[in-house]
Amino acid sequence: MSLFTLERTVPLSLDEAWRRLTDWPGHGDLVPLTRITVATPPPTGVGTRVVARTGVGPLLFDDPMDITVWCPPLDDEPGLCRLEKRGRVVLGWAEIEVRPGPGGRTRVLWREELRVSFLPRALDGVVTSVAQTMFGRVVNGLLRRG
Secondary structure, eight states, X not given: OXXXXXXXEESSOHHHHHHHHTOHHHHHXXXXXXXXXXXXXXXXXXXXXXXXXXXXXXXXXXXXXXXXXXXXXXXXXXXXXXXXXXXXXXXXXXXXXXXXXXXXOEEEEEEEEEEETXXXXXXXXXXXXXXXXXXXXXXXXXXXXX
8 A cells, every 4th residue: 555644834724724625526626537526415524425536438437435534623623534445446545634833824734545456566656656746736736725
């Protein structure tokens, strides 16, 4: 499995950083050839299913993820969301955490462990590098949005 962590410190409130990072369809706007939908009724919480559909034509696959931890930030308390990836192609988990940072800013931690089912473990380093670059761009893009 590929494990990586992204860290950012942004001039946003905890609530605003959380709102932007948990805008599931917004993730799809930033991942090439991907559309993300929420397959369960609102509000978002434990048990919510998010599905990323990636590809073109016959080369299309779904990446279903279930939210297993949903603790939005409250006042100055950190927030944490954990998604378990339950697809046939992509497996693993992701955690999104927001916590108070220096100077009234917000510290964002994105931790992810993933495995692409049809790739040999010898390519885990390549998967880590590609995923870290792609998700780094997603995190940056989401945090820049208004």
